[in-house]
Amino acid sequence: MLRSYRSLVGGRPADGVGWVHWVRVGDMLEAPYDMAALKATLDTGEAGPDALTHPSLVGRVALSGPGQRRQALAAARAHQPAWGRLPPAGRVGLVTAFHQVLRARQDELLDLLVAEGHPVRVARMEIATMLAAVHPATVTVAAGLMSCDHRVNGRRVELVRKPDGVVGLIPARNAAAATLVFSAVMTLAAGNAVVVDLPPSAPLSAAFVCHELIAPLLAGHDRVFSALCAPVREVVPEWLASPDLDDIYYFGPSDRGLELAAECLRHGKKPVLELSANDTVVVWRDARVDLAITAMLEAFYASGQICLTPNRAVLHPEIADEALKGLQREIERLPVGRPERPDVILGPVVRRAEFTEVVAEAVGAGATLVTGGEFVDVHGVPRARGPFIRPALLKVDGLEQARTLRAAREETFCPLLTAVIADPPISPT
Secondary structure (H helix, E strand, C coil), X not given: CCEEECEEECCEEECCCCEEEEECHHHHHHCHHHHHHHHHHHHCCCCCHHHHHCCCEEEEEECCCHHHHHHHHHHHHHHHHHHHCCCHHHHXXXXXXXXXXXXXXXXXXXXXXXXXXXXXXXXXXXXHHHHHHCCHHHHHHHHHCCEEEEEECCEEEEEECCCCCEEEEECCCCCHHHHHHHHHHHHHHCCCEEEEEECCCCCHHHHHHHHHHHHHHHCCCHHHEEEEECCHHHHHHHHHHCCCCCEEEEECCHHHHHHHHHHHHHCCCEEEEECCCCCEEEECCCCCHXXXXXXXXXXXXXXXXXXXXXXXXXXXXXCHHHHHHHHHHHHCCCCCCCCCCCCCCCCCCCCHHHHHHHHHHHHHCCCEEEECCCEECCCCXXXXXXXXXXXXXXXXXXXXXXCCCHHHHCCCCCCEEEEEECCCCCCCC
């Protein structure tokens, strides 16, 4: 079944200014030129009617024009006050209902995530994380944070959180559906109106969440929610200039996020930022090395292109050799392949040039490339333009050297784990 999502403007479906079509990534990896040609002819409107029945075509999402984007903000501004005046308990019910519908339809979402290129094992983990984020236990904690009432020195102090108004949301391009769940549902429950800009690079699973999971739950207040799809470079200047937008909620790299924060403040908007992470696994001398290896292997889920995984490890020198040998053995067993395969956790790599630069910088500064780094195709055959990269393990001696390397300092967003051997303890004299 071809899924087709029009623009959602103030809760109302509307024709867009074109379409972004989505071809199953597994088929794209097997026949890249044929699938790229199919997508290009469909996106440009040059394909014949039979192309919409192609078995590799999964769905399409309408592109939104400037007029629709203005209408969405105007509708959000007009209808947010009534939504914000509802009792918090009523709005919190939205999250509970969303949890139920997500559980019921998680298999559909799983199929779309895999079609977008998320390995099925990673997609299951993402959905489990989404369900946890809107679980009733999580909702109870979040609802308790909406107000605080206590007495201090005989005086009653009541703190109540109020909605900001209209929030423009930019989900992460690599995990649009997941970051949409983490942010949009709770932002709506807090009494805000939300206008989502779905990334044209991967809009399908996020469009499913907006159109089929969130919007139907807003009956009677659906005008406070819009789901558009347009290049972020066009949308952000419009949002900054609009009197109908209060906050910009952004997921993405730190450098761009900090620039956006400055622009928001100059225009009187509130920035809400989720920026790059740089998580570390610390493996000390009393650790169980087998469990530590399992933890470090998480660096390669989705080829390291999700922010929930570590990208460096600090190893105590007494167990470093054992841990590195075991880790290398497990890394070299990780297969590449179609995302539908249950044994695959690696995905096609987007920042290929950055991977090459980061590894070359580290090796040039004295780090050791223990294993990996080759570009390969979906069958594991070495190809200069292969979409996959064999998982790479870098060994860096000492924290001082690590502080100078991008591979250790920054979120690399590629299948690379930098193992830093901690400096040996100083013997007492």
